[in-house]
Amino acid sequence: MKLRLNIALILTVPFVPVAIFAASYLVRWIAVLIVGTILLAFILEEAELPYIPKRGEQKRRREDFERLADIIKMAKKGSVAKQIVLDSLLEIYEIVEEDREKAKARVENLKITGSGNKFLEDLEKVLEIVEADVNESRGSL
CATH class of the missing domain: 1.10.238 (Recoverin; domain 1)
Structure with missing residues (x-):
């Protein structure tokens, strides 16, 4: 779990300064969406869903x-x-x-x-x- 958390942080860290300091409003939101998508993908990968019979x-x-x-x-x-x-x-x-x-x-x-x-x-x-x-x-x- 810790290794996956580190990978998620490494992938998202470059986009965080762009999301904060970029001059263009559109570029900021694109960076935020990229960071959110990466974090959501890691969260969903780690989530354990219970088996529900059909x-x-x-x-x-x-x-x-x-x-x-x-x-x-x-x-x-x-x-x-x-x-x-x-x-x-x-x-x-x-x-x-x-x-x-x-x-x-x-x-x-x-x-x-x-x-x-x-x-x-x-x-x-x-x-x-x-x-x-x-x-x-x-x-x-």
């Missing part, structure tokens, strides 16, 4: 959550949304098992049947099983 990142996370919540609500009644939930579970097991056939077998063993509140209860039980499987696979690594 609004888009927070909005995207919220949209993903809302989309998933909507899919689960639709899965209470429709088979297509249930298939989307099962595909998501398959993706999880593909990461855990690293073999698509084993992952398919694990997902087929998970039975999500029923509709309405029964579906939500079954989904909650299945997610507990998936969580246990994921934790077990982490422990074996």
Whole structure:
């Protein structure tokens, strides 16, 4: 910091007498503007600005959550949304098992049947099983 301050002073010192003693009013103001610009550049270079996350990142996370919540609500009644939930579970097991056939077998063993509140209860039980499987696979690594 001290070295940069010295450089800023060295660069501005020649313009200060010009700004004070020059005969022409225009030359004085040009010298003042040059000194001000140099000092402003050094101040802005040294200033630490905090990182402010973009609004888009927070909005995207919220949209993903809302989309998933909507899919689960639709899965209470429709088979297509249930298939989307099962595909998501398959993706999880593909990461855990690293073999698509084993992952398919694990997902087929998970039975999500029923509709309405029964579906939500079954989904909650299945997610507990998936969580246990994921934790077990982490422990074996």
